[in-house]
Amino acid sequence: MATEHSRRLFFALWPEESIAERIAAATALHERAAGGRAIPPRKLHLTLAFLGSVAASRLPCVRAAAGALRGAPFELLLCRVEHWARPRILALAPAESPPALAALVADLWRALAACAYEPETRPFRAHLTLAREARPPRGVRLEIDPIAWQVRELCLTESITDPRGARYERLQSWPLAHDNLGAPASPNAL
Ligand code: ATP
Ligand code: MG
Numbered sequence: 170m171a172t173e174h175s176r177r178l179f180f181a182l183w184p185e186e187s188i189a190e191r192i193a194a195a196t197a198l199h200e201r202a203a204g205g206r207a208i209p210p211r212k213l214h215l216t217l218a219f220l221g222s223v224a225a226s227r228l229p230c231v232r233a234a235a236g237a238l239r240g241a242p243f244e245l246l247l248c249r250v251e252h253w254a255r256p257r258i259l260a261l262a263p264a265e266s267p268p269a270l271a272a273l274v275a276d277l278w279r280a281l282a283a284c285a286y287e288p289e290t291r292p293f294r295a296h297l298t299l300a301r302e303a304r305p306p307r308g309v310r311l312e313i314d315p316i317a318w319q320v321r322e323l324c325l326t327e328s329i330t331d332p333r334g335a336r337y338e339r340l341q342s343w344p345l346a347h348d349n350l351g352a353p354a355s356p357n358a359l
Contacts, residue, residue: 193209260299
């Protein structure tokens with residue numbers, strides 16, 4: 170019997186090229202100080218939900234889950250360079266995670282439950298990985314001038330293993346549109 174084809178998938182936010190270039194320029198010194206493997210601008214992304222290996226038969230459910238989301242666009246002010254010791258990454262994070270982002274991640278996992286995916290147990294920490302196998306960067310300020318990123322869509326992405334670092338293919342995007350006006354109010358809404 171043939172084994173079912175599966176793909177390594179995750180939902181992410183992808184900055185447009187101009188924002189990715191600004192991030193790379195603003196963090197070049199940090200990347201140099203941290204060493205390791207810098208992520209090129211075209212690969213910079215913010216992971217919302219990592220699914221891992223997804224069998225082809227489950228893909229329609231995953232797409233439907235994303236399609237049913239009622240999100241809203243929001244702004245991320247990227248300004249904090251962080252070193253995360255355990256995964257040994259250098260990351261760029263927003264000063265504050267806007268409620269719309271937390272709501273998007275929670276809604277996404279709720280929708281994915283219909284496809285039998287379980288939410289992460291770790292709390293979500295919004296970040297873009299800048300470099301891997303990174304040391305703590307010394308002698309550089311960890312604040313950068315805020316880069317305002319207008320987030321307008323989420324994207325289902327495939328990660329293709331490559332010895333030089335994963336390659337990413339964007340499979341489908343969904344706009345975060347203000348189209349939730351007709352949606353029933355949450356029972357918990359005040
Ligand atoms: P590589 O593993 O080749 O260094 P990568 O980590 O970017 O590259 P993937 O492992 O396929 O590629 O991960 C894709 C995205 O999902 C990345 O943003 C990664 O940080 C994130 N990710 C990977 N594994 C997990 C996980 N177990 N939980 C949450 N996020 C994850
Ligand atoms: Mg990985």
